[in-house]
Amino acid sequence: MMNIADKDVYILAIESSCDETAAAVVRNGREVLSNVIASQIDLHTLYGGVVPEIASRKHIEKINQVIEAALKESAMPLEEMTAIAVTYGPGLVGALLVGVAEAKAIAYGAGKPLVGVHHIEGHVSANFIDHPDLEPPFICLIVSGGHTHLVVVKDYGEFEILGRTRDDAAGEAFDKVARAVGLGYPGGPKIDKTAREGDPKAIRFPRAKVEGAPYDFSFSGLKSAVLNYLNHARMMGEEVSVPDLAASFQYAVVDVLVSHTVEAAKVLGYDKVAMAGGVASNSALREEMRRACKRTGLALYYPSPILCTDNGAMIGAAGYYEYQKGIRSGWDLNAVPNLKLGER
Numbered sequence: 395m396m397n398i399a400d401k402d403v404y405i406l407a408i409e410s411s412c413d414e415t416a417a418a419v420v421r422n423g424r425e426v427l428s429n430v431i432a433s434q435i436d437l438h439t440l441y442g443g444v445v446p447e448i449a450s451r452k453h454i455e456k457i458n459q460v461i462e463a464a465l466k467e468s469a470m471p472l473e474e475m476t477a478i479a480v481t482y483g484p485g486l487v488g489a490l491l492v493g494v495a496e497a498k499a500i501a502y503g504a505g506k507p508l509v510g511v512h513h514i515e516g517h518v519s520a521n522f523i524d525h526p527d528l529e530p531p532f533i534c535l536i537v538s539g540g541h542t543h544l545v546v547v548k549d550y551g552e553f554e555i556l557g558r559t560r561d562d563a564a565g566e567a568f569d570k571v572a573r574a575v576g577l578g579y580p581g582g583p584k585i586d587k588t589a590r591e592g593d594p595k596a597i598r599f600p601r602a603k604v605e606g607a608p609y610d611f612s613f614s615g616l617k618s619a620v621l622n623y624l625n626h627a628r629m630m631g632e633e634v635s636v637p638d639l640a641a642s643f644q645y646a647v648v649d650v651l652v653s654h655t656v657e658a659a660k661v662l663g664y665d666k667v668a669m670a671g672g673v674a675s676n677s678a679l680r681e682e683m684r685r686a687c688k689r690t691g692l693a694l695y696y697p698s699p700i701l702c703t704d705n706g707a708m709i710g711a712a713g714y715y716e717y718q719k720g721i722r723s724g725w726d727l728n729a730v731p732n733l734k735l736g737e738r
Contacts, residue, residue, distance in 0.1 A: 450492060477717050478501040490729035534670055538565050541563050597639060668696065674696050
């Protein structure tokens with residue numbers, strides 16, 4: 395008779411923390427059988443950023459279709475799922491509530507265990523999908539629109555936070571600078587694309603250091619420096635090269651992210667570095683991190699671009715490891731918009 399531990403574990407995962415309605419079926423935490431994403435990016439571009447009320451309404455419209463598509467694509471019925479995993483925080487409260495309510499209803503109706511997943515843990519776990527050989531412990535840089543963290547992944551779902559942003563997250567800074575130079579939303583991909591035509595050393599922007607916290611980040615000063623540069627140019631009637639500005643700003647952000655990460659790995663004695671989150675798909679960040687890791691003999695891991703942005707597969711991977719640890723959520727599971735990493 396097969397031992398329960400030897401049986402395949404199938405997770406139906408749901409993600410709705412911001413403006414992507416997503417669902418996936420993941421086998422044993424590493425194999426993606428389906429990964430369906432309904433993006434609202436075109437809609438929110440009209441407003442220059444995510445409008446929470448609109449995001450919540452769109453999640454309600456799309457969530458059933460996305461889950462049905464994920465099950466159909468995996469060629470597996472709901473009855474064969476081992477558990478239902480769902481992002482319950484952090485994120486936009488209204489958006490999270492849609493996913494949590496849906497997951498609870500499905501789990502209750504199908505008689506399946508419910509596993510609440512931390513959104514940031516999901517981003518880290520995206521690396522386990524693309525890199526079957528990757529096992530903790532390792533250093534991970536988590537960079538997205540709402541979060542910038544440098545952590546030690548001690549074990550699956552176990553983190554030690556080395557540093558975090560004191561103000562703007564890296565992705566937030568990208569969005570604000572993109573808006574200031576007229577590139578629009580979403581800022582990250584547009585800055586990345588424009589920067590390829592510019593000189594990253596054309597303008598020297600500041601790199602902030604936080605006294606007494608060598609691995610913390612601060613990007614508000616850099617953002618202010620960009621705005622001051624633009625205002626000064628306008629006052630003097632000088633023309634601004636947007637590609638040069640985008641490249642110089644991006645280089646300043648990337649420089650700090652890479653140097654903190656590599657320094658932490660060297661000082662703490664880790665030989666593996668991973669990246670996670672939407673900004674981890676930035677081409678300059680990938681290239682500079684590759685160079686720095688090669689120079690210092692570190693193994694580097696990062697997910698494919700589709701797994702860097704919000705998706706259900708990463709929640710399925712994280713949900714699998716939580717499920718294996720015996721973590722189950724009750725029917726009182728609620729959205730926690732400000733959930734901290736390491737909290738449950």
